Amino acid sequence: MSERYVMSIDQGTTSTRCILFDHRGRLVSVAQREHRQHFPKPGWVEHDALEIWRNLERIIVDALAQAGITTDQVAALGIANQRETTLLWDRVTGQPIGRALVWQDTRTDTLVAELARAPGAGLVAERTGLPLATYFSAPRIRWLLDHVPGLRERAERGEVLFGTMESWLIWNLSGGVDGGVHVTDVTNASRTLLMNLTTLRWDEELLKFFGVPAAMLPEIRSSAEVYGRARRVIPGVRIAAALGDQQAALFGQTCYAPGETKCTYGTGGFLLMNTGAEPVRSANGLLTTVAYQIEGQPAAYALEGSIAITGALVQWFRDGLGLISTAPEIETLARTVEDNGGCYIVPAFSGLFAPHWRSEARGVIVGLTSYITKGHLARAVLEATAWQTREVVDAMNHDSGLRLKELKADGGMTADHLLMQIVADVLNVPVVRPMVAETVSLGAAYAAGLAVGYWADLEGLRRNWHRAARWVPAMDPAVRAAEYANWKRAVQRSFDWIKPAEP
Amino acid sequence: MPGPVQSIERAAAILRLLASSSGRLGVGELASSLGLARGTVHGILRTLVRVGFVEQDEASGKYQLGAALLHLGTSYLDVNELRSRAINWADALAARSGEAVRIGTFLDGKVLVVHHVFRPDDTLQAMDVGTLLPLHATALGKVLLAYDANAAAAIRDAELERYCRRTITNHRELARVLTRVRDQGWAASVEEAVQGEAGIAAPIRGYGGLVVGAIGISGAVERLCDARRQPDPALVGYVRDAARAVSRDLGASRW
Ligand SMILES: Nc1ncnc2c1ncn2[C@@H]1O[C@H](COP(=O)(O)OP(=O)(O)OP(=O)(O)O)[C@@H](O)[C@H]1O
Secondary structure (H helix, E strand, O other): OOOOEEEEEEEOOOEEEEEEEOOOOOEEEEEEEEOOOEOOOOOOOEEOHHHHHHHHHHHHHHHHHHHOOOHHHEEEEEEEEOOOOEEEEEOOOOOEOOOEEOOOOOOOHHHHHHHHHOOOOHHHHHHHOOOOOOOOOHHHHHHHHHHOOOHHHHHHOOOEEEEOHHHHHHHHHOOOOOOOOOEEEHHHHOOOOOEOOOOOOEOHHHHHHHOOOHHHOOEEEOOEEEEEEOOOOOOOOEEEEEEEHHHHHHHHOOOOOOOOEEEEEOOOEEEEEEEEOOOOOOOOOOEEEEEEOEOOOOOEEEEEEEEOOOHHHHHHHHHHOOOOOOOOHHHHHHOOOOOOOOOEEEOOEOEEOOOOOEOOOOOEEEOOOOOOOHHHHHHHHHHHHHHHHHHHHHHHHHHHOOOOOOEEEEOHHHHOHHHHHHHHHHHOOOEEEEOOOOHHHHHHHHHHHHHOOOOOOHHHHHOOOOEEEEEOOOOOHHHHHHHHHHHHHHHHHHOOOOOOOOO | OOOOOHHHHHHHHHHHHHHHOOOOEOHHHHHHHHOOOHHHHHHHHHHHHHOOOEEEOOOOOOEEEOHHHHOHHHOOOOHHHHHHHHHHHHHHHHHHHOOEEEEEEEEOOEEEEEEEEOOOOOOOOOOOOOOEEEOOOOHHHHHHHHHOHHHHHHHOOOOOOOOOOOOOOOHHHHHHHHHHHHHHOOEEEEOOOOOOEEEEEEEEEOHHHOEEEEEEEEEEHHHHEOOOOOEOHHHHHHHHHHHHHHHHHHHHHOO
């Protein structure tokens, strides 16, 4: 019999990837396409869902061709996706209603401020484990219903569907207007502000609070079960897993036991700790979220420290400032100097996420003198990622009562050795990278493979995890303390920049 | 000695013209300035765009010098970029071969280690990115010597230092070995740098086939070689597959 593989889709913020993995969790082929970022107004970030769907069709074909295999050798398909990005589409025509509103989009800030003052606002954090913030989906749905004429009525009649990107892709793969299944998984649903974290069901009071009609919502399912079979692109293949990208990375890093923690460095940075079968409430600005749920089993929960901007700052350095021509050149540039020269960059481009949750903050560069060169700025860019990690690790240590002993890192930025060394230095713990840096994809593959019996159990998956690299701290403690104090002062200076809109 | 190649002369004239112009130029303008047929100029421009020496403005359809030309003097591939592009395939090679993986580029008469993946057995290993290895005594180095003219020039008159009994210290013998490396497309070193250790490496090619580095595995001789000290063909295959995969990614998307 010919060898079988699991196919994984990582529908990310900047690109969509299709990766095939073999039985030992080894990467066999990769195909990837970027999609356009639309910035129609300051603070607005949109994606074209049809462009993403077309990209998916192409990369699936490319990945199969690269591996030289056919559809019947694909045991299952798993999907990981950018979370909270909100899309509405027409059930009858299958056409998206406008573009998808991306997780970084802050157009709902006034709406969120209003909602926060409305009666019942206290319910949100209590039921969902999340603060009422522009980051999550429900305010975006509400914004669309308020701003697109006639949409609310159509939504109430069940003509409009809501989904995050995994729902959109599953619906299209499984037939679209022609019988597509409209589902989401518990991890994605846990980021909407509409799901009750304990019952794992849509919460009627929250629906009422946000003014979202139940008719438009997908069915909530576990993260690892067969939702249906593909009827397009890869006909017959079982669609067997969906997870938010960060939960997928936790799964791919095989963090299956309480206390196990990973941090993924891509567009943003996301530190997640598995907290086991009970949701743990944070007193330090972390999110409580669902880690994963395997069909027929109780859900596992996680604490999450979300950092909005890490790699995106490098991207801005490249595209916005034009100081480098590719992201990895940031390391080359940063190595032209010994230190930051006294310069700090706080990338609060869309406010600050964990642990601050300050939506009115905006980015600052402080400590500028005529001594500062682009090399110092490059270093400050990398250090910004490291210090933001330090802040969420401190919060995590407080909330969990555990001390992080080693950081499992993954994502595109782990190719940056200088960055990984700086992270180890400022955290004062070793940083390790697993042998598959594409843990998001791997996690979705693992979940799908488990659902169809391609892999037997979690223990087997653990044995696939190997250390590919390790960086050990080598920073003078006095320097670390002084730099951290400077960073905190810089963060203070980013606060209170956006004035509330005049009523 | 053959005469000058006409199309290259014409390409050079087009580049000179674009360089001296303050704005962008259209095919018609270039053709009439040079007294050439539009079709001829268009064909040359297409090739120049392909190699990145010329860029076409989407809106106007006119041409200007490309970024690749401006960086010609320093156009080695950034080593951090090389690592970023290679990381997935280097991981896959380590997972498949069970050995440590390194990527090396040429620097100052040595091999600079720009990427290192641990042997996947979860033993404690030290990162050696940034360290320098000898060119003539390692598989990575032999690949660079075989394909990179600068590397070859760097050791031409140098004394070949001995690290082990089997280190190649004779220039004539080294030349013979390098010819074989070019013939077979990969290199090995068996107990030439460190007693008990062997390595297998293959070239990473960038755009246009230029060798920009080498990727290879290294480990205990008894794991990498058979009883006759010949490298295991399966491992050689994995190394060459990885080198090809990285090369494909570099060639396909950088330009
Ligand atoms: N060598 C590097 N040094 C610093 N930053 C880098 C480096 N390589 C990539 N990056 C940054 O990492 C990010 C890409 O990482 P990755 O591909 O994991 O992103 P991602 O968040 O998964 O993207 P997506 O959400 O589209 O999947 C980009 O923001 C890029 O600027």
